[in-house]
Amino acid sequence: MPIADKYFPDEPKAPHMITPCPGPASKAKLAELSTAFDTKAAFFIADFYNSLGNYICDADGNLLLDAYCQISSIALGYNNPELLKAAQTKEMATALVNRPALACFPSSDYYEILKEGLLSVAPEGLDRVCTAHTGSDANEMAFKACLMYQATKKRAGKPFTQLELDSVMKNETPGASDMVILSFTNGFHGRLFGSLSTTHSKPIHKLDIPAFPWPTAPFPTVKYPLEDHVEENKAEDERCLKELDHVLSTFPHQIAAAIIEPVQSEGGDNHASATFFQGVRELTKKHGVLLIVDEVQCGGGGSGKMWLHQHYGIRPDLMTFSKKMQNAGFFYHDPLLAGDRPYRQFNTWCGDPSKALIAKAIIHEIKENDLLKGVNETAEYLYGKLEEIREKYSKLVLNLRGKGRGFFIAFDMPSAEIRDKFLWGCRQKGLNLGGCGDVGVRLRPGLTFGKKHVDILVGVVESELSEMSNH
Amino acid sequence: MSTYAEKYFPEEPSGPKVVTETIPGPKGKAAIKSLSEVFDTRCTFFITDYSKSIGNYIVDADGNVLLDAYCQVASIGMGYNNPNLIKVAKSDKMVRAIVDRPALGNFAGVDYEEMQRDVIKYAPKGQKYVWNGLSGADANELALKAVFFNYQSTKRGFDNPFTPEEEVSVMQNLPPGNPELAVLSFTRAFHGRLFATASLTRSKPLHKMDMPAFHWPTAEFPGYKYPLEGNEEVNKKEDERCLALVEDRFKNWGSPIAAVIVEPIQSEGGDNHADAAFFQGLRDITLKYGAKLIIDEVQTGCGGTGIMWDHERYNITPPPDLVTFSKKMQSSGYFFHDPKLVPNLPYRQFNTWCGDPKNILMSGAIMKEINEKDLLPALRETGLYFYSKLEELQKEFPGFIRNLRGKGKGCFMAFDVPSPEKRAEFLAKMRINGVNLGDCGEVGVRLRPGLVFGKKHVDIFIPIARKVIASL
Known part of the structure; x- marks a missing residue:
């Protein structure tokens, strides 16, 4: 049926x-x-x-x-009907009227909710989750994770210097970072100030908002039908990967991470080949750049797999989600991506158990049926x-x-x-x-x-x- | 007459009860260990059993019952398991809001306007409209965007088209499409931790370290001498000094300053208060230089200081241009009154959800409850009583409690202790004696x-604090 x-x-x-x-x-x-x-x-x-x-x-x-x-x-x-049931449980009412500051006072059932819900569909190798409130929020928190990770590695166990401590309060380097996040032409990653600096879909999404001078690399422009343009599309993949390699090699500031959508959705539903995505993964690895896959729109099963990038056989370092999951956040594996000390990746709510509950119910239905x-x-x-x-x-x-x-x-x-x-x-x-x-x-x-x-x-x-x- | 807590939390415990030797106890520790495999728990105080928490008491996984004077970093206003909010949580409206969450900008539901008006009803004086976000940082960043859109379109002519140079440069993150505009914030301020808000935040290095930041100016927030009585002259001079710094930034900063953002009480940065003269001074300077004034009520708003919006006590005239909110409201966003803070074109201030009816519904219910049950007069009375008791403690332990502040602002009070180490010890001992408390600033x-x-x-609270301080 x-x-x-x-x-x-x-x-x-x-x-x-x-x-x-x-x-x-x-x-x-x-x-x-x-x-x-x-x-x-x-x-x-x-x-x-x-x-x-x-x-x-x-x-x-x-x-x-x-x-x-x-x-x-x-x-x-x-x-x-199944979600209506989930919305009427005692757990949901408790989550709604007692919304916790999750990092400080997690609820006794949060582990189970995450384990049975979001984490049960985490992409291979990414076994931890940081929960957030929106797709933009998830992406920006992923950027923060990458920027802190790279700075911590560079510091090699040393504490913050006095110069870092002083300069950061004036928004100046070295405390404020001059590292950057690379994104792709036509990409869309949200509309807050960090995420908007990686969004390159349309002028109307970005005009009049101050932006960080972060680099882009070209996303392939594929010709259709695919079977009639095999050679041209292959050449386009190669051109884009070569350009990416060039930017990764020559950009004057350290690139902490690259972010990419498996299908650029707001930017025009631009697809690229598995070869291209595998190339992006190899190049980012080669240059010590973390790879964030943005599954905000692609994720949640609409592509026929839980996460669209799974069609390409790549493993990112972080994967962000929102929309269909109703709960936003990112998956990761390396504990250093949570920051080398507490209260660095932190905010009041750090997510919302009511959203984690509904995500769990959605995931249960996807699997069950x-x-x-x-x-x-x-x-x-x-x-x-x-x-x-x-x-x-x-x-x-x-x-x-x-x-x-x-x-x-x-x-x-x-x-x-x-x-x-x-x-x-x-x-x-x-x-x-x-x-x-x-x-x-x-x-x-x-x-x-x-x-x-x-x-x-x-x-x-x-x-x-x-x-x-x-x- | 019975108090709100007595009436609505008849089963509230009559006092804290600590049953384990440490908090967290063995069950809590085990739960933290498993949770830490998948979720960062290094900030975790303890694992909470919300189904057992009630009113002013929070219950942990080991069954310890603590009087809560921290309330989820100031975000639970109505007590745990408030029966009147549980009714709202179980309503058909709420259930639909959860399962049919709309993209509000495109497909608002038939019941959305009513929900939204239930919030606007309690907007700060002078504010007419609202735009929703999903967290305090989000609310502040959306407010900044509204200001920047307005600043540039005022310059351009509100309905004039973008220039080709703007449309080309913006795709490279360069001016003129992405203009070099600034927002002024204050030393020790906290406005959130996303990229623009972290650029405004100046509370602690740890809140900002290793993030790229916009080169935006700060001015000093007044540092008053306490007690306020007897230090009027010194504090007045301090206001004047700080306002002169603000004006200096407007005159000399390298890029135009589109707005000033300020908390009525700097909370994360140490509970720093200022007075009406200072806030009116900011209003006057922003008007003089054509900048907007944003009041960040994320932590202070929704009744926490004994009035609905803390900045209203300063009677800022004309009212601020934007007021942001989150936390106790459960919903986030900003209020405003100038229709020109809405961009001329659609899809500029836009995102998928544009808020969440689930939160907006809860927000309206919370504010209705505060008003209908007259919670704020009672809170003001409790606050004065609490302050007088803390004053006595300060007199008893002048070496330990310093700079007690927040008189007349409900229970939104703070004091300093001799050192960060002493503070950590004090908070830990308070907890094991049954009171959950938080810190701020150094x-x-x-x-x-x-x-409630x-x-x-x-x-x-007071006898426990007295016992703990004496032991230190």
């Missing part, structure tokens, strides 16, 4: 559109809300009470099939259908990509205007989709998306493309 | 009980 049938026997059979989306009720509520909260990015007002499974309900009662899922952060559908197998099967079917569509609408659907990467599928359209029109059109027909990069359309359904949902998605996409090409 | 002991701490808890 498809998992959606098991979880959601009452799931709608199809989208149901009563009004345009956003309709009058959404618009009225948005107008009101905008007097208290910035609503310029709002798609519509959602009615989560009446959303179910793969369908999101809006304030007008429209039911949309959701292949965007709160920007890739809802893993198991809306109002998943073999959801990744379902994702791979459904995704293969979905990719096949989209290939047919690409052939039929070859002027509108470009660079279809993500084969063999579960639901991590995207395609480009000829321009941003056409893409935006397409997304809006699909929404009017009852399919909620998101964009990425300048001209990309990304599919980010939950792990409960089945073949019957694929058929509906494909039907809407095809009908919208057909209308667009007739105009 | 030699400070800070009292951070919840808002009453006179009877003071009467338990």
